[in-house]
Amino acid sequence: MGRLDSKVAIITGGASGLGKHAVSMMLAEGAKVVIADLNDDLGRKVCDELSRQFQDKVHFVKLDVTDERMWQQTIDETISKFDQIDILVNSAGISISKNIEAMSLEDLRKSLAINVEGPYLGMKAVIEVMKSHGGSIINIGSMAGVVGLSQAMPYSTSKGALRLMTKSVAVYCAKQGYNIRVNTVNPAYIRTPMLEGVYNDEQIEGLKTLIPLGKLGTMADVSQAIVYLSSDESSFITGVDINIDGGVNAGK
Numbered sequence: 001m002g003r004l005d006s007k008v009a010i011i012t013g014g015a016s017g018l019g020k021h022a023v024s025m026m027l028a029e030g031a032k033v034v035i036a037d038l039n040d041d042l043g044r045k046v047c048d049e050l051s052r053q054f055q056d057k058v059h060f061v062k063l064d065v066t067d068e069r070m071w072q073q074t075i076d077e078t079i080s081k082f083d084q085i086d087i088l089v090n091s092a093g094i095s096i097s098k099n100i101e102a103m104s105l106e107d108l109r110k111s112l113a114i115n116v117e118g119p120y121l122g123m124k125a126v127i128e129v130m131k132s133h134g135g136s137i138i139n140i141g142s143m144a145g146v147v148g149l150s151q152a153m154p155y156s157t158s159k160g161a162l163r164l165m166t167k168s169v170a171v172y173c174a175k176q177g178y179n180i181r182v183n184t185v186n187p188a189y190i191r192t193p194m195l196e197g198v199y200n201d202e203q204i205e206g207l208k209t210l211i212p213l214g215k216l217g218t219m220a221d222v223s224q225a226i227v228y229l230s231s232d233e234s235s236f237i238t239g240v241d242i243n244i245d246g247g248v249n250a251g252k
């Protein structure tokens, strides 16, 4: 028996990195999964590969998370394919690594649009569906939303906002009696296409020295937390953020 049997999940950013890994692990735990991503070539490829093992339990929808109309299409397509929505994982994101002097207003606006407005639109759309039967929303934050990264100001700002938006929505949903739980996971450095776009191999190796446990986390470390927060095992947990960071944010 899988830990997510009979549940239906939408995972944004599911074509790559952490989102893609979570798609695989959630399918393996029995969920039906919609991969929602802007990159439709990659999304369709990942979906085709996974459907060899999981047949029609996986489906791809093209979604730009900043587009409210595409969110509604994603919701409608998920319900028409799988009848319900129990889980939303907001993993789509971008990382603009610039300090305040190097960045532009456009960098800040773009980061906020994708990393904050995207999850806002997604939460708003799925709450409308979930409020009749409950559900779980997991937003992928970052260690950069817990402490300010001086060289990634637009990114830190967006992830900090996402963290508190999550708590606000969690308490609202709880008080409304919707039985919708809303939580954040905050990974530290995990080797994915995003991290490889910011750092070269040598720099990534050097990141280990910043982490008390002395190693980088893995995509599986993050997916395990996502599965836990998606499942009924975490039925009394809402409004928390789980740091998956090897101790980085625990202190020096």
Ligand SMILES: NC(=O)C1=CN([C@@H]2O[C@H](COP(=O)(O)OP(=O)(O)OC[C@H]3O[C@@H](n4cnc5c(N)ncnc54)[C@H](O)[C@@H]3O)[C@@H](O)[C@H]2O)C=CC1
Residues within 6 Å of the ligand: 012, 013, 014, 015, 016, 017, 018, 019, 036, 037, 038, 039, 063, 064, 065, 066, 090, 091, 092, 093, 094, 095, 114, 140, 141, 142, 143, 186, 187, 188, 189, 190, 191, 192, 193, 194, 195
């Ligand atoms: N890799 C890392 O070290 C860490 C990553 N994170 C967060 O984890 C999440 C996933 O990141 P990674 O998997 O590393 O990155 P990634 O770059 O491998 O994957 C991001 C995915 O989001 C999609 N995407 C980007 N903009 C989109 C949009 N407007 N609409 C729909 N999809 C869009 C991309 O097409 C891509 O498939 C992000 O929110 C990131 O900020 C947080 C902490 C550490």
Ligand SMILES: CC(=O)C(C)=O
Residues within 6 Å of the ligand: 095, 142, 143, 144, 187, 188, 189, 194, 195, 198
């Ligand atoms: C820490 C973090 O979120 C990245 C992408 O570096």
